[in-house]
Amino acid sequence: MAPTPAPRPAMSHSSAFLLPSSSSVAPAGSAYALVVLNQRLPRFAPLLWDRAQVRVCADGGANRLFDGMPELLPGQDPDEVRARYKPDVIKGDMDSVRPEVMEYYSNLGTKIVDESHDQDTTDLHKCVTFVTENSLIADKSNLCILALGALGGRFDHEMGNINVLHLFPNNRIILLSDDCLIFLLPRAHTHSIHIERSIEGPHCGLIPIGVPSTSTITTGLQWNLDNTSMSFGGLISTSNMVVEEDVTVISDTDLIWTISLRHHS
Numbered sequence: 006m007a008p009t010p011a012p013r014p015a016m017s018h019s020s021a022f023l024l025p026s027s028s029s030v031a032p033a034g035s036a037y038a039l040v041v042l043n044q045r046l047p048r049f050a051p052l053l054w055d056r057a058q059v060r061v062c063a064d065g066g067a068n069r070l071f072d073g074m075p076e077l078l079p080g081q082d083p084d085e086v087r088a089r090y091k092p093d094v095i096k097g098d099m100d101s102v103r104p105e106v107m108e109y110y111s112n113l114g115t116k117i118v119d120e121s122h123d124q125d126t127t128d129l130h131k132c133v134t135f136v137t138e139n140s141l142i143a144d145k146s147n148l149c150i151l152a153l154g155a156l157g158g159r160f161d162h163e164m165g166n167i168n169v170l171h172l173f174p175n176n177r178i179i180l181l182s183d184d185c186l187i188f189l190l191p192r193a194h195t196h197s198i199h200i201e202r203s204i205e206g207p208h209c210g211l212i213p214i215g216v217p218s219t220s221t222i223t224t225g226l227q228w229n230l231d232n233t234s235m236s237f238g239g240l241i242s243t244s245n246m247v248v249e250e251d252v253t254v255i256s257d258t259d260l261i262w263t264i265s266l267r268h269h270s
């Protein structure tokens with residue numbers, strides 16, 4: 006008789022952290038850390054900043070915060086905005102953060118972690134390590150790490166950012182841009198993805214990066230997978246659409262989930 010497969014615990018996902026504050030209070034279990042990368046700040050950066058438990062800038066991400074927050078809050082005094090949006094840490098190999106920006110935040114009490122000796126891991130990797138090892142965060146079991154500006158730029162950086170998802174499969178990490186978000190669905194779980202229709206969808210994708218999948222089963226999509234295999238060189242699920250409030254995914258390999266974000270005028 007074939008051995009019984011190990012049971013797979015359910016894992017649920019939600020992008021409720023992107024909801025405007027008027028829509029809901031932050032739901033229980035939604036604690037998150039923010040990592041600001043070296044790309045234009047997404048429009049929702051101020052909202053996410055206010056609710057984060059810990060805020061980290063990856064090297065040149067500190068320049069984006071310094072320049073970008075006053076631009077996103079045009080009615081307010083730029084100096085006051087900068088002082089208010091002070092990161093807890095700036096970490097990286099420090100070849101992109103401008104000296105005056107580093108000095109400005111350092112004088113406000115931001116911790117500077119210079120890891121220029123490590124040229125084998127990306128600044129995002131260094132920042133995720135900081136968050137996962139940070140003793141100030143009491144309960145890290147369900148802490149989510151939101152990486153702002155992770156997509157839509159240089160392709161080598163984007164792939165490096167996606168690799169970080171695979172390097173930390175046991176941590177919840179979400180890569181964000183103004184246009185979409187990405188996270189990993191580890192094969193050890195069954196997944197239930199709640200769709201916040203006011204802020205995300207309908208376009209989505211399920212992509213096996215690294216290894217092909219032999220069997221993926223989904224519900225809630227326009228083009229569901231029914232024990233289907235996926236691989237680069239064969240089928241991968243791009244330009245799919247969400248059609249239900251909850252999407253479920255079961256797969257024999259880790260998959261990348263991506264969904265478009267809605268732009269409100």
Ligand SMILES: Nc1ncnc2c1ncn2[C@@H]1O[C@H](COP(=O)(O)OP(=O)(O)OP(=O)(O)O)[C@@H](O)[C@H]1O
Nearest residue numbers: 042043063064065101127128129155158159162163
């Ligand atoms: N164009 C981009 N697209 C996607 N992510 C980016 C981009 N630029 C930077 N990042 C992210 O922001 C982090 C910090 O960026 P920064 O430019 O400081 O890195 P860097 O190591 O100096 O880059 P490089 O030396 O390769 O130009 C990177 O580790 C990466 O995760």
Ligand SMILES: Cc1ncc(C[n+]2csc(CCO)c2C)c(N)n1
Nearest residue numbers: 064097098099123124125126127128
């Ligand atoms: C095979 C290989 N390719 C590229 C790099 C370069 N690199 C990768 S991460 C990083 C730090 C970026 O802040 C740098 C410079 C390397 N070390 N090894």
